[in-house]
Amino acid sequence: MGMLPPDEDRGPHLVAMFWTYTSIAAAMTGLRFYARLQIRAVGLDDWMMLATVILFAIATSFVTYMASIGGSRHVYYLTMEQTLRAVKFSWISQPWAIFCFATGKASVAFLTLRFIGRNTFWRKWILYYIIVTIFIANGLGCIITFVQCDPPRALWTPDIPAKCWDPSVQLHYNYFLSAYNIAADIVLAILPATFISGLNLRREKKIALCVLLSLGFVAAIFSGLKVRYLDKLGARTDFTWNAYDIQVWTGAEAFVMMVCGNVPPLQVLWDRYVTHKLDSSWSRTPLKYHSNGSNGNYSGSEKSGPSRHLNSSNSSQKGPSHTQVVAASYDAALPRYPGQIYATTNVEVHGHAVNRDFV
Numbered sequence: 001m002g003m004l005p006p007d008e009d010r011g012p013h014l015v016a017m018f019w020t021y022t023s024i025a026a027a028m029t030g031l032r033f034y035a036r037l038q039i040r041a042v043g044l045d046d047w048m049m050l051a052t053v054i055l056f057a058i059a060t061s062f063v064t065y066m067a068s069i070g071g072s073r074h075v076y077y078l079t080m081e082q083t084l085r086a087v088k089f090s091w092i093s094q095p096w097a098i099f100c101f102a103t104g105k106a107s108v109a110f111l112t113l114r115f116i117g118r119n120t121f122w123r124k125w126i127l128y129y130i131i132v133t134i135f136i137a138n139g140l141g142c143i144i145t146f147v148q149c150d151p152p153r154a155l156w157t158p159d160i161p162a163k164c165w166d167p168s169v170q171l172h173y174n175y176f177l178s179a180y181n182i183a184a185d186i187v188l189a190i191l192p193a194t195f196i197s198g199l200n201l202r203r204e205k206k207i208a209l210c211v212l213l214s215l216g217f218v219a220a221i222f223s224g225l226k227v228r229y230l231d232k233l234g235a236r237t238d239f240t241w242n243a244y245d246i247q248v249w250t251g252a253e254a255f256v257m258m259v260c261g262n263v264p265p266l267q268v269l270w271d272r273y274v275t276h277k278l279d280s281s282w283s284r285t286p287l288k289y290h291s292n293g294s295n296g297n298y299s300g301s302e303k304s305g306p307s308r309h310l311n312s313s314n315s316s317q318k319g320p321s322h323t324q325v326v327a328a329s330y331d332a333a334l335p336r337y338p339g340q341i342y343a344t345t346n347v348e349v350h351g352h353a354v355n356r357d358f359v
Helices: 011-038 044-068 080-115 121-145 168-190 202-214 218-229 230-234 238-262 266-275
Strands: 289-292 298-303 308-313 319-329 346-355
Touching: 011 080, 011 238, 011 266, 044 238, 080 121, 080 168, 080 238, 121 168, 168 218, 168 230, 218 238, 230 238, 230 266, 238 266, 238 319, 289 308
Parallel strands: 308 346
Antiparallel strands: 289 298, 298 308, 319 346
């Protein structure tokens, strides 16, 4: 027998990393719900992201317990009882981490659906297809984790009679699942560019909105980095040590997905507390008018926003007026919610007096 590797415990690092990820993701999701509740706009994308954080927190709890009993050390330095329990909770933690990718990507898809108009039939069906198939693909990944052995506890109890698939079955499916998750991230990142370019927005607003909705590219990169470690799932010797890298990259991938999925809805907090485009009632800051003279011409300005212009001729005449309001802003790209009143950041009002004799 050759020389044994040094007895190194990577558990504390793994636990610290997972709980840091969980804390940041939970804080961002909490801020997301705070922002959405303020504008009365909580939707399916928010609930899906909440489910993602909960699933990841459960996986983090299992990883914490697994690490506490030596689940990140070489198996050669563990007792038989420690080995069985560490391997058991390593397997149990996997489905929670796998399925959080389904809910996380579904959250991004539902968020994109908020921005799509009624006439974009093919885009809607692409998004619905991604939502359904991503649940099926990741759900099968969870099922395969345990049905590969009959009974399932043979995964962590090797000395009992059992029928198990070849480890390559799960390995090959995980390659497929990773490829499909990467493809979904790329499609969800590219799709917004196909309709944002046609919105009636200034160029900088289009770019900002496109960047926010295309952060999935970052998640796709981390998914690609994880693939190189998938082959270690097929290793059944020194499992506690070999599973460490895949656990690290799975946690990192899930964290990036949750952060990127939470950033776009937090823009309303940026507008409220940083740029002050929103007032304390969470509506666009009101117009403030000042007179340019006795001819009835007024100009308006808004804090941290574009200027407004109100031009009224013959305003001293009595009688009703006919008013035309021309409005356009990046708010037009935001989702519409029943019962809400929407403001705009660019307003022009042109009025002229109407002769009472014709009314």
